[in-house]
Amino acid sequence: MSWDWQVFCQDTITQEVGQSCFGKNGDITYLDWMLSAWGWTVSVSLLSLLIALILGAIIGTLRTLPDRPWIVRLGNAWVELFRNIPLLVQVFVWYHVIPAIFPALKRVDGFVLVVFAIGLFTSARIAEQVRSGIQALPRGQRYAGMAVGFTTFQTYRYVLLPMAFRIIIPPLTSETMNVFKNSSVAFAVSVAELTMFAMQAQEETARGVEVYLAVTALYVFSAFVVNRIMTFIEKRSRVPGLIAASGGGH
Amino acid sequence: MMLSLDWSFFSWDLFSNYVWKGLKYSLLLTLIATVGGVFFGTLLALMRLSGKKWLDLPATIYVNGMRSIPLVMVILWFFLLMPMIIGKPIGAETSAIITFVAFEAAYFSEIMRAGIQSIPRGQVFAGQAMGMTYSQNMRLVVLPQAFRNMLPVLLTQTIILFQDTSLVYAIGAYDMLKGFDIAGKNFGRPVESYLAAAITYFVLCYALSWFVKRLHKKIAIIR
Numbered sequence: 279m280s281w282d283w284q285v286f287c288q289d290t291i292t293q294e295v296g297q298s299c300f301g302k303n304g305d306i307t308y309l310d311w312m313l314s315a316w317g318w319t320v321s322v323s324l325l326s327l328l329i330a331l332i333l334g335a336i337i338g339t340l341r342t343l344p345d346r347p348w349i350v351r352l353g354n355a356w357v358e359l360f361r362n363i364p365l366l367v368q369v370f371v372w373y374h375v376i377p378a379i380f381p382a383l384k385r386v387d388g389f390v391l392v393v394f395a396i397g398l399f400t401s402a403r404i405a406e407q408v409r410s411g412i413q414a415l416p417r418g419q420r421y422a423g424m425a426v427g428f429t430t431f432q433t434y435r436y437v438l439l440p441m442a443f444r445i446i447i448p449p450l451t452s453e454t455m456n457v458f459k460n461s462s463v464a465f466a467v468s469v470a471e472l473t474m475f476a477m478q479a480q481e482e483t484a485r486g487v488e489v490y491l492a493v494t495a496l497y498v499f500s501a502f503v504v505n506r507i508m509t510f511i512e513k514r515s516r517v518p519g520l521i522a523a524s525g526g527g528h
Numbered sequence: 529m530m531l532s533l534d535w536s537f538f539s540w541d542l543f544s545n546y547v548w549k550g551l552k553y554s555l556l557l558t559l560i561a562t563v564g565g566v567f568f569g570t571l572l573a574l575m576r577l578s579g580k581k582w583l584d585l586p587a588t589i590y591v592n593g594m595r596s597i598p599l600v601m602v603i604l605w606f607f608l609l610m611p612m613i614i615g616k617p618i619g620a621e622t623s624a625i626i627t628f629v630a631f632e633a634a635y636f637s638e639i640m641r642a643g644i645q646s647i648p649r650g651q652v653f654a655g656q657a658m659g660m661t662y663s664q665n666m667r668l669v670v671l672p673q674a675f676r677n678m679l680p681v682l683l684t685q686t687i688i689l690f691q692d693t694s695l696v697y698a699i700g701a702y703d704m705l706k707g708f709d710i711a712g713k714n715f716g717r718p719v720e721s722y723l724a725a726a727i728t729y730f731v732l733c734y735a736l737s738w739f740v741k742r743l744h745k746k747i748a749i750i751r
Contacts, residue, residue, distance in 0.1 A: 362687075362734045362737065363729050363730050363733070365691070366694045366695055367694055367705060367722070367725050368726070370725070370726075371723065455596075459596075461598075462598035462599075462600040466698075473598065473601060473604075476604060477698070480604075480608070486608045487609075490601065490604060490605055490608065494597055494601055497596070498597065502596075
C-alpha cells in the first residue's frame with residue numbers, strides 16, 4: 279500500500295492538487311476543510327462542557343441536600359434519565375423529537391441542539407461525580423460550617439463545594455476528554471465536525487487511511503491538550519495534606 | 529403548543545418486522561463483545577502486570593491508544609481496514625463485532641487490572657507456598673477473585689457497551705436504533721419512532737442497572 283498525503287492539498291471541487299495546500303480565492307482544499315471541521319469539534323466540545331459543568335454542579339449539589347428528599351429524588355431521576363439512553367439516541371431525540379413538540383425550536387440550528395444533547399448527557403455524569411465528591415468529605419466539615427453559624431447555602435459555598443471540586447478534578451479530567459470523544463456523534467445530524475469530515479472525505483477521495491490517520495491524530499492531540507490543561511489545574515488547586523497530593527493526571 | 533403524537537402506526541407487526549431483528553443483533557453484539565472483551569482484556573491486563581517491559585509496553589500503547597480515540601472513529605477504521613487485511617468485504621455487521629471486541633478489550637483490561645491489583649499480596653504468596661506455578665496461581669487463585677470483585681463494574685461496563693452498540697449507525701449496520709430509524713422513515717413518523725427508541729433503550733438499561741445495583745449490595749456483604 280502506498281501513501282498519498284497530497285490528498286490534503288487537493289481542491290474539494292476540482293480534485294486538483296494546489297500549490298500551497300491552502301485554497302485561494304474562496305476555493306478550499308481538504309486541509310482547509312479538515313481544520314474547519316476541527317474547529318467545529320472543539321466548539322461542540324467546549325460549549326457542551328460548559329453546559330455540563332453548570333448543570334452537573336447544580337444537580338450534583340442538590341442531590342446531597344439534607345432534609346429535602348424530593349429535590350434529591352428529582353436529581354436522581356435526572357441522572358438516571360440521561361445515563362440510561364445512548365448518546366446517539368439522545369442526539370436524535372433533540373434533533374427530531376424536541377422541535378416537533380416545541381415548534382418554537384424548529385428554527386434552531388442542529389449545532390445548538392447537539393450541544394444541548396451532549397451537554398445534558400454529560401451533566402448527568404458530572405452530577406454523579408459532584409455528589410460523590412461532596413459525600414466523600416468527612417461529616418465534620420458540614421458540622422463545622424453549622425457550628426460557625428453558616429446557613430446551608432453558606433456551608434456549601436464556603437466549605438463543602440471548594441473542597442469537593444478540588445478532589446473530583448481527576449474524574450472531571452476523564453469526563454472532559456470523554457466530551458471531546460463524544461462530540462463525534464454530531465456527525466449523525468450533519469454537523470461538519472471531524473468525524474463527518476472523515477466520512478465524506480473518505481468517500482470523495484478514496485484515501486481513507488490518510489484521512490482517518492489525520493483525523494485520529496487531531497482527536498489524540500485534542501485529548502492530550504485537555505489532559506495537560508487539567509493536570510495543570512489539578513496541581514494548582516491541590517488540597518494540602520491529602521494522600522492524593524502525589525497522584526498523577528488520571 | 530404541543531404536537532399530538534400519533535402512535536397508531538406503532539404495532540406488534542412493526543416491532544417484529546423492523547425492531548426485533550435489530551434488537552437481536554444489538555444483544556448479540558453486546559454478548560460477543562463482553563465475552564471477547566473480557567477474555568482479551570484479561571490477557572492485556574496480565575501483560576501489563578507481568579513486569580516484563582516487552583509485554584507491558586505494547587499492551588499499554590494498545591490500551592491507551594484505543595481509549596484516546598472516539599469509538600465512532602474506531603468503528604470506521606475497522607470498517608475500512610478489515611477488507612484490506614482479509615482481502616474481501618465482510619459487511620458492516622461482522623466488522624462491528626470485531627471492532628467491539630478489540631475496542632472493549634482495552635476498557636475491560638483496565639477493570640481487570642484494577643481487580644487483580646485489589647487482591648492482597650498474601651494470596652499470591654500462599655499460592656507460591658503451595659508450589660503453584662505462575663499460571664496455576666493466576667488461574668486458580670487470583671483471577672477468580674479479581675473477577676468476582678469486579679463483577680459489578682464489569683456489568684456496568686456491559687450496560688455502557690450495550691448503549692454504545694447504537695454507534696454502529698455510522699457504518700449502517702442493522703442494530704436496534706437502525707430498526708427504529710427505518711420504521712420511522714418508512715411510516716413517515718420519525719418523531720414517534722425516535723421517541724420509542726429512547727424509551728426502549730431507557731427501560732432495558734434502567735432494568736439492567738437496577739439489577740447491577742442489587743448484585744453490588746449482595747457482593748458487598750460477602751466481602
